Amino acid sequence: MPVRVKSVRIRPVKVFISFLWVVCSLTISGKAIGQGFAGLGKNVEGYKEVKPGKEFSFPADHAAHDGYRIEWWYVTANLKDEEGRSFGVQWTLFRSALVPPIIYDEQDEGNKSAWASPTIWMGHSAVTSKDHHYSAERFARGETGQAGVDIGDDKERFAAWIDNWQLAQTKTEKANINGLTVSAGDEKFSYSLSLKTDNPLVLQGENGYSQKSDNGQASYYYSQPFFNANGVITLEGKPYTVEGKAWMDREWSSQLLSPEQEGWDWFSLHLDSEEKIMLFRLRDKDGTAFYSGAWINSQGHLTLIERDQITFKEQKYTRMNGKKIPTHWRLKIKDRGFDISTSPLNKKSWMHTSFPYWEGPINFKGSHNGIGYLEMTGYE
């Protein structure tokens, strides 16, 4: 089917694009697909715009930002059990508007159904061990309560959920997002971790304004990279008590990418020195790339890394699902004397979701040592 071939070729940056694709791939009319993509690149009419200089306000900004097209709550964790076995855990909730909300106000007047909403929710979860990678997905829509993000009536208790998966505060906390439990499960795996930190949130980019291309595409982006995680992972009925480090990302936007961008390599790194580094590269069709990075010290102070100082180099590839994926990397930040080689815990950390991609735990050695997470999309 031409539609499907196209989907493979254009499958763009990061999972949220895939997410839109899930919706679009269910169509047979080229019209809808055209709309979906044209909308991503150009047409943002009806959605709110991401501009520099936003004043973040917590806990309100932990909740969903309805006027924006796309948003996510993203947690990754690098864990070890009592016998030293390594694991990785991923938990993600995506929110996406199929059409600008105004269409409902104009065309669906009087429909009070909780389903009459442009919102689609998608959850991804995964557990990676040395030998296995388990992944699952969930979908929901509208304002029924099947999925959602809420900060409570008193605005003091954050919860994000889809079905029986959730990322939620167990007790009331003020502005800082802390004291979370994250849980998910499917037929063969489940996990429940508690996440704690005393560090403040980190605003990415320029005070939370994160540029994604030279043409003005951007998002609002903040992180909590300092979580200590502990809990239980159950794989095929067998429980493992684990602890380690976790990283949470929050991002929302209406027009994130330029149409030329076709893939994404994204690293979150926990250095042994308790420093954190976030690096990503958006690959253009013409072979060029847009780099971005942030160095976060152990107190949570963020310094932007100059784009021209960053280099990414694929070192080893792994064949899976008929695709050639660069699973080993060499990363450099020249002006910081940072030069590391990364290797995955499990080369086959493939997300068998409606729109597949590679995401899994890594460790790295070189000028700095540590652990982290890698996400790669758009590889053929």
Add this chain to the structure above:
Amino acid sequence: MTLTLRQAPKDLTLSDQSAHYKWVLHALLSYWRRNPIQAATLIIGLAIATALFSGVQALNFQARESYANAAAQLGANQLPSLVSVDGKPFDQDIFVKLRRGGWPVSPIVEGRIRVNNQSYRLIGVDIVSLPRAANITGANGAGFTQSSQGDAASQEAPPFDAVDFLTPPFMTLGSPQTLADLGVEDLGIEDLDVEHLDVEDGAANSVTTNNIRADKVLIDKVQASDSQKTLSPLRSVRSMAPSTLITDISVAQNILQQEGMISRLIIDKIDENRLPPISEILGAEIDKKLERVEPSTTSEIARLTDSFHLNLTAFGFLSFFVGLLIVHSAIGLAFEQRRTLFRTLRACGVSARVLTLFLICELVILALLAGGIGILLGYLIAALLLPNVALTLQSLYGARVPGILSVKASWWILGFSMSIAGALLAAVKSLYKAYRLPVLAPAQPEAWRAAEKRSTRYKIIFTGIFFIISLLILKIGGGLIAGFILMGTIVVSAALILPVLLSLVFNFAEKIAIKPISQWFWADGRQQLPGVSLAMQALLVALAVNIGVGAMVSSFRETFTSWLDQRLAAEIYINAQGNDKTSIQSWLNNQQDILAVLPINYAEANFQDEEIPVMGITAHETYSENWPLLSKIEQGWQEVADGSGVLINEQLARRKGISINDKINLETPTGVWSPHIAGIYSDYGNTQGQFMADINQLQSRWERDGANLFLVRSDPKDISGIMKRLAARFNLNETQMVNQQQMKSLSKQIFERTFSVTAALNVLTLIIAGVALLTSLLSLANSRLSQVAPLWAMGLTQGRLSILDLAKTLSLALFTGLLAIPLGIILGWLLTSIINVEAFGWKLPLFHYPFQWLTLIILALTIAGIASIPSIIKLRTISAAKLLKVFSDAR
């Protein structure tokens, strides 16, 4: 040079051979050109046989396919679902709670809407949570992928656009037929005004809006409503069930005014052991109000309608048989008359094998031609009957079958193979004879008739054998197939013995005849028998089938309507499930115009390792005077009332071999109860076994309090008043209150429709027999000249002779008709007492309808009369010279 010389004779032989074969085929086929009537007989016979068979198959196929589609819709054949016990919509919060508890459930909102004064079922789905197995359109994978191993590539795209389905202006899916009924085209831009069927106050609560294509849609103007509803743009999807519309859940909730409510939840396949129990998630209070419905692989409707389809299938097969008799006669005649030709061909060097092969070729060519005509005719028959069949099925069982026939490739294959197989089957004997034909045998057509006479002995022997087989089957065989085989052998034996019986009748008549002309009349009739016996056999089978099936359908109508009269003795039936039963009961008890209130409750008992429903009734004369019992012990009702006896339905009694007075053990929640059987009641239409006990027994032994159903006795004139007050007081809708009179009039309408289908098939089989008679008489007309000429010479006028001929044909038809009556009675008995019991577990009492017999005999005589018109005209108008020529030829 040498090489060419050597090869030349070989080449010559080859071309010689093909020319030779061409010539053989030409010689064989030229016979049909010279005898167009025989060719027509063969083709018409085969075509009609194929037509009736394939027509009936098409009807059955179409109906079954639509049951399968209906059953598969939304995964009902694969996935269990949760519904509320009272059948009412429930809060969608239950959906959210279950999802958040890990249960893969998907909500469905259902209701009825009215557009242009026609009612449709509107289904709202959430395609995002809809399980993949629950295909809404028959296309696979309309839902989002929800598995841990989701594989986008294996997902088939549904025939609509998911984003358009999920976002304004949304879309509504319906079958092409539904779209046609709504008067819209599949343009994707149609908006229709919808009237919501508001069952609560009985009056339709209308909604209108400025629709885009008002010129196409007739709107039923009803009183204005605050809200305006419009169906979203329509899109046709071939596989959808008739009169059903599917749209997004948000649209359905809005149109049906069920915001926040859902009708049921579909549960996706999952290992439920790893999930918390539903009762734990929802709490016992809510859990009690919900009920899990397991998927049914065979839909209830398919089982209920089996009886109707069995009827049609029996008709189809018997008609095919009648058609084959015609074909057999035409082929036999054609082969016999070509004996000279066969002998010549053999003498010219065509081997017996090649000749037989060519004859088979010829038959296949004719069968293909006839099969093609037959399939087209069959399609026509099916298309003409389908609306009636569809209406019958819909009103009888609520089964929905589209009124438009779809043509399938498998039809053509089936039709052609039946036609070819039928032709070959009918020609086996003739082919064998042609194969074994001695080159030097006398080539007289009369040899055929002589052989026919000789074979009388064989016929009697065969009939005897068939009869013994039939008896053996009846004695030892069980099962539906045995029933059909038995029917087949009886029909074949009757057809075989018919010429013998007719000849006995004519013999006897000849003996008692005094005048020479009447003696000649009977003798000549007997002499004519071999020529028309096949046509008479066809007439016999057609008449017998009519009598048998007619008796079955009429008996069914009579039994069923009087049974309904008995069963529906009370005036009003109230289903109180999900309502305040106690207040309904006390309210009913306090009404002046209500004569009696009879509560009913249901429970289940374990009986011989099966869960059997037990109906608890209240002792009252309504039962003892009306309830249809097949057999009962004296004081039967008394014993039911005091708890020492129970009643059992016929199907369970037959299945378990239970008779009255037997003691049975029923496992109840309070222990084993051992009542005895006080009576057996007929329970037509029910596919399950059932017991009936006194309601007090149910209350004490099953610890069931109250009742779910109330029968209300009142004066018929008070019915509507009581129902109105009930509706106003307790908010009961039309599905919860049934007026017995309405139900009866509906059942009568249903049978009228069944009758029109049966009557149409009756007429068709008789027409086939008429065609057979017509062609036999025409082919006899020429050879009969040698019998007629002497009488003419003795002074009988041509007019007198033709009247005698007509009288002969009519008396043959009359005797055949009289013989068809006992055969028809036997067939009717087989259908009602053997096949019906095998198929459904209950026996249908057989009634006889002498008036139907009389009508059929008159019809048979009329057909025979019409069929003999051409040969009579021929006899009347034949020139004296031709009659004289008989004498000169004889010299």
